[in-house]
Amino acid sequence: MKQQLLGLADRLAQIKVVLCDLDHTLLDADRQVPPDTDGLLERWLSAGYGFVIATGREPRRARNLSPVLDQCPLICYNGTWIEHLGDVKYTRPMSCDLTRSAIECLKRTNPNAWIGLEIDDRLYAPRPLGRWGDAIAADPTAIRAEAFKVFCPKSHLSPSEADRVRTSVPPGTCLWISDDYDVVQFEDAVWSDKSVGAAWLLDQWNLNLSRCMALGDETNDLTMVSRSGIGIAMSNSNPELLAAADLCAPNHDAEGVKRVLSAVLELQPQAPV
Incomplete structure (x- = not known):
């Protein structure tokens, strides 16, 4: 070096x-x-x-x-x-509207997908799951807040569903998909x-x-x-x-x-x- x-x-x-x-x-x-x-x-x-x-x-x-x-x-x-x-x-964080758009994108793609919201260093999701065992049980669609991340496990989406997410990224958000981390994740496109x-x-x-x-x-x-x-x-x-x-x-x-x-x-x- x-x-x-x-x-x-x-x-x-x-x-x-x-x-x-x-x-x-x-x-x-x-x-x-x-x-x-x-x-x-x-x-x-x-x-x-x-x-x-x-x-x-x-x-x-x-x-x-x-x-x-x-x-x-x-x-x-x-x-x-x-x-x-x-x-x-x-x-x-993302605005409330961007957070909602990201949730809706995942829900449209797979209505049964497990969706997590990172809000002020706490994870809200339907139930604890795998490495997300610290999740606070909540319905993401019922939460109106500014999230730092909106995500679901990539393994919960089929290849065609993952492709649909890629082609329907809400304006103002950015998408990161990782096999290594098993995640499909939305964040703010600017910040x-x-x-x-x-x-x-x-x-x-x-x-x-x-x-x-x-x-x-x-x-x-x-x-x-x-x-x-x-x-x-x-x-x-x-x-x-x-x-x-x-x-x-x-x-x-x-x-x-x-x-x-x-x-x-x-x-x-x-x-x-």
Whole structure:
């Protein structure tokens, strides 16, 4: 990694903050923080650098991952929720009308689909289901609220139903369909963008994305990686992200984030002002 970073020495000299995805980026295959990472992050923060988690996860699933990460700001719901030390700083959910449109789209496609609504870090759904065991039982069609996500399991839709959803995305929403996460998910088309949330947070510190190094692996990391001063894709990333990134790091199982941070600290032991 040192040689790759040396090729971007001018940009590296400006880097003050890391924006880092969680799943398949920082976390290992067991969705845990790799051993010794906390010690490295302590060195990173002590050197004057910032570290920000930027994830599609719900806030409750991005907290309590490690003692050091608990000190770092969280950008959750793909950029539409920001908190630090338990204090919520910024929220941009979908409007009530967009939320309703997304629910209706899924209901039209499959009236029996299990639909979940993420509202203010709580999940509302017809019943707990699988990994969504923390769901609060409720009829989504009876709720009028601003949701951060409206989703259903992809496995609940046939291939033709999934295709119908793709061709009937309500205006103002964006659609993400994932086999890996078994999800068909609607979010706000404008605010659901990690780079938008990150830009707001950085502005509070009188910084901008050019002062950041971003690491990710998925489509929802694309704008964050491509707009940052240095964008890094993990080797397990999808082709679109690999093409947009400045550098490629070893994958999450090889502790690629740890290798990148270690290389930066060797080349630049103290953060620039």
